[in-house]
Amino acid sequence: MANKITFIGAGNMASAIIGGLIDSGVEPSTITATAPNDNELATIKQRLGINTDTDNNAAVADADVVVLAVKPQIMRNVCEALRDSVQRQQPLVISIAAGLDADTIDQWLGGQNAMVRCMPNTPSLVGYGASGLYANAKVSDAQRDVATQLMEAVGIVEWVEEEALLDAVTAVSGSAPAYFFLMFEAMEEAAVKLGLPAATARRLAIQTALGAATMAQRSDKDPATLKQNVMSPGGTTERAIHHMEEAQLRTTIADAMQACADRAQAMATELSGK
Ligand SMILES: NC(=O)C1=CN([C@@H]2O[C@H](COP(=O)(O)OP(=O)(O)OC[C@H]3O[C@@H](n4cnc5c(N)ncnc54)[C@H](O)[C@@H]3O)[C@@H](O)[C@H]2O)C=CC1
Numbered sequence: 001m002a003n004k005i006t007f008i009g010a011g012n013m014a015s016a017i018i019g020g021l022i023d024s025g026v027e028p029s030t031i032t033a034t035a036p037n038d039n040e041l042a043t044i045k046q047r048l049g050i051n052t053d054t055d056n057n058a059a060v061a062d063a064d065v066v067v068l069a070v071k072p073q074i075m076r077n078v079c080e081a082l083r084d085s086v087q088r089q090q091p092l093v094i095s096i097a098a099g100l101d102a103d104t105i106d107q108w109l110g111g112q113n114a115m116v117r118c119m120p121n122t123p124s125l126v127g128y129g130a131s132g133l134y135a136n137a138k139v140s141d142a143q144r145d146v147a148t149q150l151m152e153a154v155g156i157v158e159w160v161e162e163e164a165l166l167d168a169v170t171a172v173s174g175s176a177p178a179y180f181f182l183m184f185e186a187m188e189e190a191a192v193k194l195g196l197p198a199a200t201a202r203r204l205a206i207q208t209a210l211g212a213a214t215m216a217q218r219s220d221k222d223p224a225t226l227k228q229n230v231m232s233p234g235g236t237t238e239r240a241i242h243h244m245e246e247a248q249l250r251t252t253i254a255d256a257m258q259a260c261a262d263r264a265q266a267m268a269t270e271l272s273g274k
């Protein structure tokens with residue numbers, strides 16, 4: 001693992017990854033996070049025991065890895081203000097911003113940087129993250145290993161060799177925790193209508209998702225077969241699944257994921273000015 005990691009931004013995604021890193025045994029004193037707001041930093045410092053700084057340049061000065069974890073809309077300003085420090089220090093730069101391409105961020109940072117683009121997701125906080133990674137030509141094999149180790153500390157890693165595929169990764173895993181949370185909300189609401197207390201419904205729905213995910217992960221059977229195994233002919237599950245298929249659930253999911261990937265691409269165009 002890298003000696004010193006600096007996170008520029010200390011919000012939802014950065015704190016999820018930092019929390020996961022610490023749980024996996026990374027020494028908190030090797031991690032620094034920055035944000036403009038002292039209160040936000042005091043909270044994360046108290047909770048995770050890491051170093052914090054309101055000065056991005058100071059935090060980059062001795063970093064081996066810099067993780068850019070600010071909103072895409074402010075990335076340009078943040079990077080341009082970091083240009084001199086990054087050019088001096090030459091760290092491995094990892095951007096987790098949706099959409100923005102490696103080349104654009106590299107240019108904002110002065111060019112010629114070893115850049116990894118990563119699309120993580122918030123379950124990194126509990127060690128069940130799923131990240132897609134892409135490296136530009138400046139990234140060495142050793143730096144690729146560092147990026148892999150960093151994100152494997154909080155979940156699974158898949159490398160893509162075509163940068164555009166990160167938009168598909170955003171659709172299938174980056175944004176996808178929200179799809180499952182929506183499903184939990186909908187199942188809880190429906191179960192309450194069927195008469196269950198909300199807390200009971202929530203517990204049962206979440207445990208069932210965990211069970212289904214664990215089975216799908218451990219089984220050598222594909223999801224279609226596992227689904228079929230639950231569906232007794234003429235039984236209850238068949239009725240429910242039939243209803244979902246009739247309501248075009250698959251099309252809804254495909255359309256939603258297409259909209260997600262399209263939005264990533266549109267954000268890149270809007271923000272890079274290309
Ligand atoms: N939330 C998610 O599920 C995922 C988010 N991402 C990406 O992660 C990035 C961060 O997203 P979130 O953590 O959700 O946003 P957030 O709003 O929770 O965090 C943004 C952080 O940036 C800090 N910040 C603002 N201005 C700054 C500056 N000038 N210098 C340093 N820090 C500054 C804020 O104080 C905050 O700590 C985005 O680019 C997003 O596309 C990627 C995958 C999943």
Ligand SMILES: O=C(O)[C@@H]1CCC=N1
Pocket residue numbers: 098170174175
């Ligand atoms: O919604 C977003 O834009 C970010 C990127 C992936 C998940 N959250």
